[in-house]
Structure formats: C-alpha cells, structure tokens
Amino acid sequence: MSATRPQLRPEFVAAHKRRRMIDVMAELCAEQGYEATKIADVVRRAHVARKTLYDNFTGKEDLFLAAFDTTLADAEAEVAEACDAIDPGEWEARAEAGLRALLGFVAAHPDAARLALVEAPAAGPASAARYDAAIDGFIVRLREAAPPGAGRAATLEEALVGGTAWIVQRQVRRGAAAEAPDLLPELTEFVVSPYRSVGKR
Amino acid sequence: MDRLPRGRHGLSPEFVARNQRDRLIAGLILTLAEVGYQKTTVSMIGRRAAVSKSDFYKHFDSKDECFFAAYDFAVGRIRGAAVDACAASRSAAWAPRVQAAVVALLTLLADEPALAAIVLAEGLRAGRGIYDRYQAAVESFVPLLRGGAPDGPGGHPVPPATDEAVVGGVASLLSRRAIAGETADLAGLLPDVLEFVLTPHLGTEAARRIISAG
Numbered sequence: 001m002s003a004t005r006p007q008l009r010p011e012f013v014a015a016h017k018r019r020r021m022i023d024v025m026a027e028l029c030a031e032q033g034y035e036a037t038k039i040a041d042v043v044r045r046a047h048v049a050r051k052t053l054y055d056n057f058t059g060k061e062d063l064f065l066a067a068f069d070t071t072l073a074d075a076e077a078e079v080a081e082a083c084d085a086i087d088p089g090e091w092e093a094r095a096e097a098g099l100r101a102l103l104g105f106v107a108a109h110p111d112a113a114r115l116a117l118v119e120a121p122a123a124g125p126a127s128a129a130r131y132d133a134a135i136d137g138f139i140v141r142l143r144e145a146a147p148p149g150a151g152r153a154a155t156l157e158e159a160l161v162g163g164t165a166w167i168v169q170r171q172v173r174r175g176a177a178a179e180a181p182d183l184l185p186e187l188t189e190f191v192v193s194p195y196r197s198v199g200k201r
Numbered sequence: 202m203d204r205l206p207r208g209r210h211g212l213s214p215e216f217v218a219r220n221q222r223d224r225l226i227a228g229l230i231l232t233l234a235e236v237g238y239q240k241t242t243v244s245m246i247g248r249r250a251a252v253s254k255s256d257f258y259k260h261f262d263s264k265d266e267c268f269f270a271a272y273d274f275a276v277g278r279i280r281g282a283a284v285d286a287c288a289a290s291r292s293a294a295w296a297p298r299v300q301a302a303v304v305a306l307l308t309l310l311a312d313e314p315a316l317a318a319i320v321l322a323e324g325l326r327a328g329r330g331i332y333d334r335y336q337a338a339v340e341s342f343v344p345l346l347r348g349g350a351p352d353g354p355g356g357h358p359v360p361p362a363t364d365e366a367v368v369g370g371v372a373s374l375l376s377r378r379a380i381a382g383e384t385a386d387l388a389g390l391l392p393d394v395l396e397f398v399l400t401p402h403l404g405t406e407a408a409r410r411i412i413s414a415g
Binding site: 155159160165166170173187189194 | 328362365366367390
C-alpha cells in the first residue's frame, strides 16, 4: 500500500478557492467598503494567485456580483427549507419560520449580509439591478405564500418586503447583525397582521 | 433664472451670496435629475445657476459639498411639506393629520420629480456619505407618525419597530418609483399608502373606512 497522502480532487480544490475568494470579498467589503477594495487585497487575503482569480472572475465587479448571487442563493435556501417544514395551511407559522431563518442567516453571516444589503444597492448599476431583482423575487414569493383575500392593496407585499429590508439593513449597518434574531416577534407581526382582516374594500 | 448684472447693483453682499448659493443648490438638483450625480459637473451646475465657476468655489469646496447641501435642502422641503400639512390640518385626531401629511408628501414628489430624484433615487445609489442622510431623513418621519397615535386595535401600544418598518416600507415604495423615474402618478398610490400607514394603529376595517370617506 502506498503511504502517500490522498490527493484532493482538482474540482474540490477549485471550488474551495472560488468560495474562499467570495468570502474574502465579503470580509473586505465589510471592513473598507466595495469602492476601496482592490483585487490585490482579495488575492493577498485569500492566498490565491492573481491568475486563479482571473480564471474564475473577469474582475472586481464580477467577483462582487458572484458574492451577491451566492449569498442570495444561500439565504433563499435556508428560508425555503424553514418554510417547507411547516404545513402550508399554517401561514403565520410559515411566515415566522421564514423570517427566523432570514434573521438567523444574517446573524451567522454578517459580512455576507452587509454585502448583500448595504453594499450591493450602491456598488454600481449592475449590482443595483441584482439587488432590485432580489427584492422583486421576495415580493413575488410573499404574494404567492400569503393567504388569498379580496380588496388588498396591490402594493402590500412590496411595502412589507421594503419595510423588512429596511429594518434588517439598518440592523446590519449598526454592526448589530448578531442581534438580528431579536427582531423576530415585531417583524413577524408586521408581516402577518395586514392579512388577518380580510374583506372587500 | 435671471443673471444679476455685474457691478454695483445695490444689493448687500450677503443677499447676493445667499442668492448665488441657493441658485447653485437648485442648479445641482436640476442637473442631477437630468443626468445623475456621477455625470454632473461643477461647470454644468454653474451654467444652470448662472454662477461662474470661481464663484461656485466661494460657496462650496467641491461638487460633493454642494451635493450634501442640496440634499439637506431637498430633505428639508419634503419634510417641511409633511410637517406643515400636519399643522394645517386643524384636526386634533391622529388619522386626518397623518392623511394630510401623506397627501402633501406624495403630491410634492409627483409635482417636483427633481426632489424625488435627489432624495430617493440618488439617496440609495450614491454611496455611504449620502445614505446616512437618506436614513436619517426617513427615520425623521417616525416621530411624525407616532405623535398622538392611538394604540393598536388590540388595545396594546404599537411598538416603535412597527412604525419604523412602516416608514421604511413607504420609503421603499417611493424610492423604487423614483429610481424608475415613475413619480408622476404617485397620487394613484395614495389609498395603498394610507391603508398601510393607518392599519397598525387603527386596524384594517377602520383604516379603510377613513380612506373611503376622505
């Protein structure tokens, strides 16, 4: 039997490096903002060759957008998993579960949350468009998940998602991401109470 | 805007300075609404304001400094419209005062798209220095909303976090439309915005009754 160390498969190493660069981008943005962050900073902290970065990304913006997309996908996966665990008939419990997962994600990944909520809207037009599309996605999902009812304002879900995003990004801006789960009771009430009284205008 | 004639015009230096500074602020707001902040230059602002470049630099060290002053001015106008409407409403009751403030706010933004462009659109896009002002401006509406507000329909006080989320939600609705350049029809949003703002304190039924009555 050979005594050589087992080699990690190249695909695993490559994926790990890619993930590392994305995480480092979030760290650096949290420390100094997107504008001040340079490719040189990323490769230094991630311990990768400049060539490796440019094999994976076309440049700083591309890396930032990948970090945004990854963060969004990770958060959506956690929210979806939490909601799916609740019976679809239990709308308020589902909403609470989804919000708990979202706030938990923010607390567990403060740099990624800051990148997505604080940096992304102001990091150039491509990033702003991604951010707006993400908000639109949450609006659609809330509308689909909420109980049906006549006479509701067409903009209700837009206002609820906007208000939730406002509260969460303010929390992250304050450097209090770890305490985001404390927002759960009031945020849940904010989101579910407009759906309680259902009636015609 | 008329250019003041050069030379002796019998106006105090303070008046002329005030006049120039105000015109520069207006010039920045109007130019920004057309081309965005990045593309706005001191020359463009000066031309719009009929103020020379050297006179610009008597009032502001930089384009950014003029931007901050213009931003504060625009926020003051928007906030002033809401505050004045509350005071003018003559109603001791909370809901009519809030209704008056929301109507004034949406009307002003629809009538003056350049104000919406600088405060709501650029506020979100222009980066950290301005975002702090945007955040403070939005938060300043929370005490206006909560002043004299009744307890929620269950008889319990509405937590500050709820009204903060309500104000943030309305800001989001308005900002998204400002970014899209779609503020002309903000009046169409009135019933939606009023219901959203009044419901936590009055309950849906009472809120809808007030909106359809007035």
